[in-house]
Amino acid sequence: MEITMEKTLDQKVVVNTIEAIDTSKPSKIEVKDVNVWYGDFQAIKGIDMEIKPNTVTAFIGPSGCGKSTFLRLFNRMNDYIDSHRMEGKIKINGKNIYKKKVNVEELRKEIGMVFQKPNPFPKSIFENVAYGLKIQGIKDKKFIEERVEKALKQADLWEEVKDKLKKSALALSGGQQQRLCIARTLAVEPSIILMDEPTSALDPISTSKIENLIFELKKKYTIIIVTHNMQQASRISDYTAFFYIGELIEYGKTKKIFTNPEKKRTENYITGRFG
Amino acid sequence: MRKIKEYLIEKLLFSSALITIAVTFGIIGVLGFEAIIFFSEVSILEFFTDTQWTPLFADKHFGILPLLTGTLLTSFIAISVALPIGLSIGIYLSEYAPKSFRKTVKPLLELLAAVPTVVYGFFALIVVTPFLQGFIPNLSGFNSLSAGIVMGIMIIPFISSLSEDALHAVPDALREASFGMGATKLQTAFKVVVPAASSGIIVSIILAISRAIGETMIVAIAAGQQPRFTLDPTVPVETITAYIVQVSLGDVQHGSIEYRTIFAAGITLFVVTFLLNTISYRIRKKYQQRYE
Ligand SMILES: Nc1ncnc2c1ncn2[C@@H]1O[C@H](COP(=O)(O)OP(=O)(O)O)[C@@H](O)[C@H]1O
Ligand SMILES: [Mg+2]
Numbered sequence: 001m002e003i004t005m006e007k008t009l010d011q012k013v014v015v016n017t018i019e020a021i022d023t024s025k026p027s028k029i030e031v032k033d034v035n036v037w038y039g040d041f042q043a044i045k046g047i048d049m050e051i052k053p054n055t056v057t058a059f060i061g062p063s064g065c066g067k068s069t070f071l072r073l074f075n076r077m078n079d080y081i082d083s084h085r086m087e088g089k090i091k092i093n094g095k096n097i098y099k100k101k102v103n104v105e106e107l108r109k110e111i112g113m114v115f116q117k118p119n120p121f122p123k124s125i126f127e128n129v130a131y132g133l134k135i136q137g138i139k140d141k142k143f144i145e146e147r148v149e150k151a152l153k154q155a156d157l158w159e160e161v162k163d164k165l166k167k168s169a170l171a172l173s174g175g176q177q178q179r180l181c182i183a184r185t186l187a188v189e190p191s192i193i194l195m196d197e198p199t200s201a202l203d204p205i206s207t208s209k210i211e212n213l214i215f216e217l218k219k220k221y222t223i224i225i226v227t228h229n230m231q232q233a234s235r236i237s238d239y240t241a242f243f244y245i246g247e248l249i250e251y252g253k254t255k256k257i258f259t260n261p262e263k264k265r266t267e268n269y270i271t272g273r274f275g
Numbered sequence: 276m277r278k279i280k281e282y283l284i285e286k287l288l289f290s291s292a293l294i295t296i297a298v299t300f301g302i303i304g305v306l307g308f309e310a311i312i313f314f315s316e317v318s319i320l321e322f323f324t325d326t327q328w329t330p331l332f333a334d335k336h337f338g339i340l341p342l343l344t345g346t347l348l349t350s351f352i353a354i355s356v357a358l359p360i361g362l363s364i365g366i367y368l369s370e371y372a373p374k375s376f377r378k379t380v381k382p383l384l385e386l387l388a389a390v391p392t393v394v395y396g397f398f399a400l401i402v403v404t405p406f407l408q409g410f411i412p413n414l415s416g417f418n419s420l421s422a423g424i425v426m427g428i429m430i431i432p433f434i435s436s437l438s439e440d441a442l443h444a445v446p447d448a449l450r451e452a453s454f455g456m457g458a459t460k461l462q463t464a465f466k467v468v469v470p471a472a473s474s475g476i477i478v479s480i481i482l483a484i485s486r487a488i489g490e491t492m493i494v495a496i497a498a499g500q501q502p503r504f505t506l507d508p509t510v511p512v513e514t515i516t517a518y519i520v521q522v523s524l525g526d527v528q529h530g531s532i533e534y535r536t537i538f539a540a541g542i543t544l545f546v547v548t549f550l551l552n553t554i555s556y557r558i559r560k561k562y563q564q565r566y567e
Contacts, residue, residue: 075455109457119448122471132456135466181452188456 027093027110027191027222028053029074034088036069036246038081043069045246047088051239056218058233058254059226061243062269067226070243071194074224075111076104092192109136112185114195118177120169120184125161128169128180132188147187155183156213175206182213193217195225199232211236230270234258242266306545309538316532322539328502328518330536331527337536339543341502345419345512346544349494350487352423352508353430357483360427361434362476368435369442370464381439384432392429396496399425404497417499417511426493433483434476441475442468474562481555485548491516515544 029051036044043066051057059067069078076097078084089096097107109132120128129148138144148165152158157179161172169180178198185193195214199207214223214236227233233240234254241251242265250257250266261267314322317337325338364384368377403421408414414421445468453463469476491514499511500521513521519537527533 077451077455080454105457105459107457108455113451113455115448115451115455117448119446119452121449121452121467131453131458131466135453135456135458135462184452184456 029192029222029224030089030091030094031073032089032091034070034073034086034090036066036073036078036087037083037085039083043246044073047248049241049248049251051222051224053222054218054220055238056214056223056225056236057239057241058237059224059241059243060228060230060233060269061249063228065243066246067243068196071196071224071226072113074192074194075108075113077113079104109188110190111192111194112188112190114178114181114185114193114198116197117201118174118181120172120177120180122168122170124166125169125172125180126165129183129187131184136188148183151183151187152180154186154217155179156209157183173206175202175209178202178206178210179213182210186217190221192222192224195223197226197228200228207232230258230272242269244269303545306538306542309535310542313532313535313539316535317539326504328513330533331522331525335532337539338504339515339540341504342513342515342518342540343543344504344506345494345498345502346488346514346516346547348506348508348512349419349423349426349490349498349514350484352419353426353487353490354480354484356424356427357430357434357487358480361431361479361483362438364431364435365438365442365476365479366464366469368439370460370468377439381436384435386432387429388432390429392490392492393496395425395429396422396493399493399497411509414509415499415511417497417501418509419494419498419512420508422494422496422498423508425497426487426490429490429493430483430486433486434479437479437482438472438476441472441479444475445471474558478555478559481551481558485551485555488551489516489544489548491520495520515540519544 031047031049031051034044034047035042047070059071061067072078073086073090074092074097078086086098088098090098092111096102121131123131126148129151130144133144133147149158149162152161157176160176161167161180169177172180178201182193182198199210202210211232214225217223218238225233225237237254239252240254240257242249242257242261242263244265250261250263252262257266258270261270322337322339324340325336326340327336327338328341329336368380372380399421400417403425404414404416404418407421411420449467449471450463453467458466494514495517498514498517500513500517501511502513502518503510505512518540522533522537
């Protein structure tokens, strides 16, 4: 009995990554010897790393060192770039997401992404947050409404928008738009959230709101955040990875990296001697 | 020396602009002037309510409705053909096709609009109508169906090209946001990109309708020249443009009421297309800065 159950589950797993990633448990990410090229140019050079569940991991490094490229590997966002080529393995809860059979759409429902510039859809606030549910074919109005409210509350935006859910999302301020994009991601209840410099286009007040938010979210999600702001990395992250020209130079507890880095390059970058 | 040259060029450019504006106003002026004389003899009420248009017969009726319905019917058929095909092409080129394919196919499609319309007219009359008669036995030799279909083919590039431009202008950030939430390409195209480009798409449709309404040769050749107040696409009709050609080429007397019907019909056409252009201008204006 037990055995057959497992077998059928296993078979499903191959077809459908949503089950491959066990959402009841926080997700662990393993990166094994990953290399990335854009045409002839190698942007990521032999990276190995492991990202722990329910932590905030910050990716830092000078501009152009490959942080975005690396981050976008986790939800296969680079698939759309023609010249892009990737080698190596990225395992999420033990399953390699670069296997041929992986359903990329299902994968992305588990791994949300927040972008550098707020990119709400030119739709109403409500429709923005409901989008992910609707494309999954969910029709239950009440369910969608509840999820939208919950996501907006989680993103600390509910109080500001609850009376104008039908208004265009484009009428919101930049900081509100970014929190809306976070709510939009949360509404589908992913287990991992990728953020690519989510506050670089925002004012200090909006930035601190989002930092507080990240702090709250890590209780339930695994968060990876690219940032060029050293203070931000040290404030919000548990682990920090320092990249330099496509290589992972140093990776460890944020406290350690910022107070007592092992590599000279890391120290130079953190103390602002280059970058 | 150089200053004089600059000065002359500037004046030259200015006067060309001035001439263009003057000519435009001249045309509108003549149109309006002759139309006013026409409406002093025929009441506007009769013009818009009479269902017969027989200015060239002994029993004269001056109801624009048959010509207007002829125009709208052929244009409606044309847009019913051009919209689904043109929009599908636009979406395919913008969202699916490789760059190189897009670059070659777009100008090729635009050639459709460059074919002389007289060729389309004969194509409708000699090829499409006999072909359709195989399915619709009671289809007249002249009818709005084949004229409309062929006109639809002609205006496909208006919709495909302009809507492709509009779709292509939608920032990739929106596509990424949609893909990032697990949407497929199809979902992204129809739920995000098309709605985001809707103003541009509507403008392309309006321009295509404008073009169809103003089209003359195809309808004059293939739709017939019988003003008839009907929505039946299988019988001969006459459009405003076809009527104007018919009378202009005929031998009506200069200054007669028959002659002035051209201007009355012409100003009706002008008002319709002017309204359409104004709407499309407004839409464009309103949404222009959306992504700035
Ligand atoms: N689509 C692309 N095509 C070619 N090269 C790219 C592309 N995207 C990024 N690169 C190159 O890859 C390197 C890493 O870029 P990126 O990951 O954006 O760095 P970061 O986010 O750290 O600033 C840079 O040298 C950049 O020029
Ligand atoms: Mg980047």
